[in-house]
Amino acid sequence: MTDIIFTDKQSPASVSSQTTSKTNCPYCGVGCGIEATVENNKVIAVKGNAEHPANLGRLCVKGSSLHETQGFHNRILSPRVYGKNVSWDEATSTVAKHFQDTIAQYGPDSVAFYLSGQLLTEDYYVANKLMKGFIGSANVDTNSRLCMASASAAHKRAFGEDVVAGCYEDLTSADAIFIIGANPAYAHPIVYQRMIKAREENPTRKIVVIDPRKTATAKDADLYLAIKPGSDAYFYNGLLLYLAEQGKLNNDYIAKHCQGFEQALQTAQSQFADIAAVATACDIELSLLLESYQIFAETDNVVTFFSQGINQSSTGVDKGNAIINCHLATGKIGREGAGAFSITGQPNAMGGREVGGLSNQLAAHLYFENSNEIDLVKRFWQAPNIATKEGLKAVELFDAVHSGKIKAIWIMATNPVVSMPNANRIKRALEKCPMVVVSECYENTDTVNYADVVLPASTWGEKQGSVTNSDRTISVHKSMIKAPGEAKNDWQIITDVAHALGFKDAFNYQHPVDIFREHAALSGFENSHPFSYKRDENDVYRVFDISALANISQAEYENFSPIKWPINSANPKGLKRIFTDGIFATKNQKANFIPIIAQLPRKLPGNNQVVMNSGRIRDQWHTMTRTGRVAKLMTHSDEPYIAVNPDDAKRFQLEDKQLAVLSNLGAEFIGRVNITTEQRNGEIFVPIHWNDNFSASARVSALVNPISDYICGQPEFKHSPVNIKPFNSVWSGYLISSQAVNCQTNYWSKIQLEQGHKYLLSDQQELGDDESILANLYPTIDDWLVLKDDQQNVLRIAGFIDNKLHCFFAASTNLDLEFNTRFIEEQLNKTHPIKTRFKLMSGLDSDGKNDVGTMICSCFQIGEKTIKETIESGQCKSVEALGEKLKCGTNCGSCIPELKAFFT
Amino acid sequence: MTNTPSPTADRLTNQFSESVTQLKPLLVIIGNGMATGRLLDEIIKRTPNKYQITVIGKEHFGSYNRIMLSAVLAGDATIDSIMQKPPAWYKEHSINFLSGSLVTYIDKKTKVVELASSAQINYDELIIATGSRTAEIPAKNQDVEGIFNFRDIADTQKIQAFAKQEGSSSKQAIVIGGGLLGLEAAYGLAISGVEVTLVHRNKWLLNRQLDKVSGNMLQSIMAQKKIKFALGHEVASFENTIESNAERKVKSLSGVTLTNGEFISAQMAVIATGITPNKKLAEIANIDFNRAILVNDYMQTSDASISALGECCEHNRATFGLVDPIWGQCITLAERLCNNVKKPFQNAPVPTKLKVSGVQLFSAGDVEVSEGSQCFTLLDKKALIYRKIIVKNGKISGIVLFGDVSSGMAYFELMRQQITVNTMMPELLIGDEFVTTIENEQKVSAA
Structure with missing residues (x-):
């Protein structure tokens, strides 16, 4: 057999044919299985792997566009x-x-x-x-x-080991799911879709969402509680109190499988005179609180689904334990459809x-x-x-x-x-x-x-x-x-x-199989006792044991079938659920109740401050190094924004769609104001993704105080008091460019396009009145087309190289002026007949069909206007009908909450 | 001239008697320019047999499209090709056509016009359509050989003859006037290989129709044809050499001295600085006139049997130089004469639509911004396309299109109807099709 030598230019026959591999999505913690088609050393298509237990064939918009992140552009090639x-x-x-x-x-x-x-x-x-x-x-x-880190430490404190006891199937078999500190509709779309589907199949199933923000997840909830940020432990301590008051404790389970209950309950009781005090602490109506508690108390199978809203806190471990306490106290753990389920952010x-x-x-x-x-x-x-x-x-x-x-x-x-x-x-x-x-x-x-x-x-x-x-x-x-x-x-x-x-x-x-075998062997090293074995002082028992894989062959490794640990002699096929028999990983095999004194975030806002919450948006991943390259993932939310309550907007003189500046620790965040009642008064939300590569000042973390959980050291990302003020733009505009440029404006935000980039710009300096304002960015261009008025309400400039549209700038001192760049984006790098190219300055296709409005369905690129028109024409009366007609929402489904909103 | 009636006049008189016997009223038209050509069409369309018509033309040609003389000069058209009504046409339509004839007098009382030949022609209805002539310029020493106007076929032929002259090593011409006519003359001459310098009083060309940006663009296009420009100055005097030939001393043009003292060498000068209405017959006949012959809304002069039409008339203080309103006058007049219908002439503003040196232009209303107006412009320097709309109080008050005149008439309609366009800007400037797009979108979002 001869070796195939790969070079950049060569594509040997043996790689030019298509091959399909089963692999995994590299994004969120859901860990979906993927079937990837490869041709010429490039992944050209991906689809969900129907056999993978995490996603059963579905993929979200980020996963579905993985192949679009392909290509070696911008890769580091040498040490x-x-x-x-x-x-x-x-x-x-x-x-x-x-x-x-x-x-x-x-x-x-x-x-x-x-x-x-x-x-x-x-x-x-x-x-x-x-x-x-x-x-x-x-x-x-x-x-x-x-x-x-918080969830990990909470697990260890309660169970003796960092173990997620349940599995995704519990999310579809639970009769009630409490989603707290998580926005899976955006951050974990596939498991979210599974929960929603289960509820559709059995409408008695309830989804309760507890979140200071009215997220896409919250909008779809049967019951939504907009609690005060950071009051999660108050909520669960209150629940423990309620369960005790209402006689809804599982005393048998507590007695047999747990320790420390009395102390935990007393600690909770010491904080509140009654449930009304809990409602006050959580800043929520008592009736709503009671309604949610009642659902928890009276439903056998309850899962609490939690993520960063719990973890990223100065008391994240406590919050995790406050949740686990309630599940232990009711025995709603270690069985199908019940448990405290921590979902990770990363794969x-x-x-x-x-x-x-x-x-x-x-x-x-x-x-x-x-x-x-x-x-x-x-x-x-x-x-x-x-x-x-x-x-x-x-x-x-x-x-x-x-x-x-x-x-x-x-x-x-x-x-x-x-x-x-x-x-x-x-x-x-x-x-x-x-x-x-x-x-x-x-x-x-x-x-x-x-x-x-x-x-x-x-x-x-x-x-x-x-x-x-x-x-x-x-x-x-x-x-x-x-x-x-x-x-x-x-x-x-x-x-x-x-x-x-x-x-x-x-x-x-x-x-890598050599390493994997060693890792598997270590997990089983001196850990061979069966699960229920009575352990003594010197045993170093771990639930995490994959020793059955310690001798895995390379071929088996390369064709690995997804499997849940532990995987050992007792469980050679893995284990769906752990702690099913009430035996925990602690020395005495009893789960620990942890007495929790609920605490608010350590640093509270000053008089003229707001609390900055941060999180993911639907179509981006982390710092955008990968997702920022995919044009369609930028169409849902295309610039850093600041979600603000209307009262705060008034108080700080912020206008919708205008820019505002947040500041803390000498750092600034400039984002587009989005006035919404989805935010509570005094609280704002910003997306975490943008950074110096994508915007002028949008690294949220630079404004986050280095306050960490006292146990696990996880930082309090969800609660940063910051100052807020209007940005006071003199002008704003757009630049569509074939090449990336170093914008000099006080504000800019970069958006990847199919071809080139789009920049949203705002400046506190005067707007010029001709192409000279772009000369620095494009020193080689000398072919310009300028549309303007004499009052700086309109300035549009197109730059051409060899009659190809190279850049397009549209700006105005009238900050309310909107310019839809969609048509222009499609014209970039195309040759335009010199006699008619001035028509480009309209930004409109002459048939006017270019503007589909704000992108709702990123998968099929269906915009707000198209959807509205379709609904208004009477053609579609439901989300399903829209899906049939326009395909929107039929791939990853993460836009379904937004689609539903069109009908309410 | 003698008083003896010419043979032609005799023949005419005979025909008149025939007409009289048929009891057809006599319609006499003085002048055979484009207005007359159109008027005849309008009359024939309505009542081909109502009048016995006589047309008296100064030139020795039928009716031709004067606008195309520039094309003739540029070699893009021939005299034949621009001829719209050759003498045979008049015959076919039983119109008496007197070419090469000049009317010298009108007797309102007896309803008779007198020709230079002393022939007299009776009329029941008389129409004066004597047009205009080149405006005079204040320059000194205008009586030299080599100075031409650019009004008619004769002028054109003289200019062409100069351009085609064999022998002289360099042919240099001065064109005076940076309006349309001057530009066309300059272009036509330049195409023929003449070294042309265009002298214009204003700082840029076509200053009534174009602003500085577009005027300069036009200049750069003309400059590519090797035309030179002396802008912002006038001719102070014509300079000449004196040549003696067998018969007399000839003062031949050698160049011009401009008001700034600059001398430009030239063997020919074409004066194209504008027009002056030909109103002399009205003066003689004691018909009311001002800058031109005054007419009412029905094109009647102060004498009810005498009408005036075209560049020689003045209506509500306006005189005319473009064909569009004159076509309107023709219709008003034809309606009255043929159908006895009184359809008042309305001198609606008209856009200027031009094609100079292959470049399309469109201009209407204000050219420059004024207090309280907002000016939108689009400039493509490479494509030499420029568009400008001036908006005042939300309505279009001026349009300048250069290089691409699409949507010009749509803008003009919006201006004429005083439609509010703020919300359509700036897309409207790019093309009215985008406004339909905007309106559709508004409909959708409003629904």
Whole structure:
């Protein structure tokens, strides 16, 4: 057999044919299975894998457009040291030498790794092993700290281990779902669709949504409670009180399987005289509160579904336990359709926890508290230099970088300059740090720009390895295409550095399956007792046990069927639910009630401040390095915005659709005001995705106070008191451009188009009156077309290169003026006959059909106007009819709440 | 001239007697320009046999399209091709046609016109359609050979003859006047290989129809035809050489001196600075006149049997230089004469639609902004397209289109009907089709 040599230009016959692979979506924590079609080293189509238990064939709009993120544009192709392209050998030895020297001079705690929930389990495992077993520090933390640390700690406190007991099927078999601190309609569309479908099939099923914001999820709820931000623990403590008062406790379950109930109840009682006091604390009508409590109390099968609204809090662990307390107290846990279900934000947040990728974990659900556990890991790894104490958690870790205690940091697959609280401080910390190594696949992320050493990493579709989704399902991502340039898989990069550090024997991996087997073996190492075995003091028992996979063959690994852990001799086919027999992972096998004193967020707003909440929007992912490249994902929400209550708008003199500025910690966020009653008074919401690559000032995290949960160190992203004021634009406008440009305006926001980019602009400087205002951005253009009036109400400028439309600018000092750029976007880079090209200045196709309005269905690109017209014409009287007629809502379904709104 | 009736006149008198016997009223038209041509069409269309018609024309031609003389000069058309009514046409329609004849007198009392030949022609209805002539300019020394007007076929032929002259190494011409006629003369000459300098009093060309931007664009297009420009100045005097030939001394043009003192060498000058109505017959006949012959709404002069038409008449203080309103006059007059219907002439504003040097222009209303107006412009320097709409109190008050005149008439209608257009701007400027789009959208969103 001859080797196929891949080059950029060559496409050998053997790869030109189409192949289909089963792999997984790299976005949210749902972890959907995907069938990807590959041709010519490119994923050309994706569809849902009907056999995958997470999604049963469906995909959301982000997942459905994965193939559109393909293409090697903007990829990092070569290792770089101080801005110079170097060989892998040189890059690896540079990293190793700096780490070695730093450790030699300042000790192992002077270095750190900062990882990501988007790494694969194998990558995570190798990085964690290198730092905790061989360098000898536990300074490995991950962006999962920003996401899952609270839930993880709450699980451990209650169950003795970080275990999500239930699975997605519980969401369809529950008779009531309490969704708190989560907006799955946007953030986890596929599981949300499953819940909705289950309710459609059985309308007695109830969905109760508890959220300060009237989210898309809330709009579809049977009961919606707009509680005060951060009052979640009051709500669940109140529920515990109510359950006790109403005699709805499962005393038998409490007695048999739990401990600490009395103390937990008394603590809750000590905070409230009665339920009315709870309603006051949650700032909600008593009747609504009672109605929701009654549903919980009187429904056998209840799932509480929670996510970042609970986790990203200064008391996130407590909130998690307040929830779990109520499920334990009613025995609504460990059986079909009941439980406290934490959903992760990232595709492998759980996998990271499984390998111990957080700094307070050691490895494989083993911790530092017990010397037996440290010893176990040390022996398994044959680690010369095992860490013996917890390392620094994300916020502390970057503080230590800032203060100079950490002198070398390696950041992998994440963008902390955008995502960490007080993000401008992260910039300064990285500027000061003597050695910043960044493994990344895309150029010019906000963090790559601060790297001393840049290591080109492979990404989705290129790398192989396993992930664990939110319901413990392990799946394997397939390597379907060859990475561009010299990009390598993260596990290989780490392994190479480990070798250069002198740890060759312990990191002798040839294939990710080698790592996976070791990881599986560690999970089962001295953990072979059956689940119900009476454990003694010295046992280091873990529910997380996938030892049945420790000898998996490469072929089995490469054709891995999704399976839920534990996977061991007792459960060779995995396990849907854990704790079904009421036996928990604590020493005495009883679940712990945790006494919770409910607390509001630590920093409350001043008189002239509002509380900034932050979160995801429907069609974007994280810091947009991938989704920001897909034009259609930008059509639903295309710029950073600030959702504001009408009263606040009045109070701060903000106008709808105009810009406003938020400020805190010396940082600013400029976004478009969206006045909505979906926000409570005094509270605003901003999307987390935008960053320096996409907007002038929209890194939300830069305004987030570095206040973290006192137990787990997860930052309080959901509650930041900030100042707010109007931006006071002199003019605003749009720039549609074939090339990316460095806008100089006070405000700009970039939107990826099919061809080129669109910029939304606003400035506090005077608007010019001819093409000279664009001359700096386009020095080579000398063919301009200008439409204007003499009062600066209208200024439109088109620039051509070789008669092709290269850029189009439309601006006005009349800030209410709207200009629909849709038609122009389609004309970019096209040749236009010179005699009629002036018609472009209208921005309209002469048949007027270009403007479909605000995009509602991103999958099929169906806009508001089209939908309205169709409804008004009497052709469609329901969401289903619209789906039949226009196809909107029939793919990912995440626009269905918006479609429903047209009929109400 | 003698008083002896010419043979032609005799023949005419005979025909008249025939007419009289048929009791047809006599309709006499003085002048055979474009207005007359159109009027004849209107009359024949209505009542081909009501009148015995006589047309008296100064030129030795039938009726032709004067506007096309520029095209003739540029070589894009021939005299034959622009001829609309050759003498045979008049015969076919039983119209007495006197070409090469000049009317010298009108006797209102006896209803007789007298020709330069002393022939007398009776009329029942008389129409004066004597048109206009080139306006005079104040320059000195105008009695030199080589200075031409550009009004009729004869002028055109003289200019052409100069342009085609063999022998002289360089042929240089001055065209005076940057209006349409001047531009066309300059263009026609330049096409024929003459080195042309256009002298214009204003800072830019076609200043009544174009603003500075479009005027300059036009200039740049004309400049590509090797036409030079002296703008912002007038001719102070014509300069000449004196050549003596066998018969007499000939003062031949050698150039012009401009008001700024600049001298431009030229062997020919074409004066195209504007027109002056030919009202002399009215003066002689004691018919009321002002700048031109005064007419009422039915084109009647102060004498009820005498009408005036076209560039020689004045209606409500307006005189005329464009064909559009004159066609309206023809209809009013024909209605009255043929059908005895009184359909008043309304001098509605008309847009100027021009094609100069291959460039389409459209202009109506204000050219420059005034207090309280808002001006929308669209400029494509490469395509040489410029569009401008001036909006005052929400309504269009001025239109200038250069290079692409699409939607011009739609704008003109909006202006004429004083329709509020604020909400249609600036899309309207690009084309009225976009306004339908806007209106449709508004309908949709309002529904």
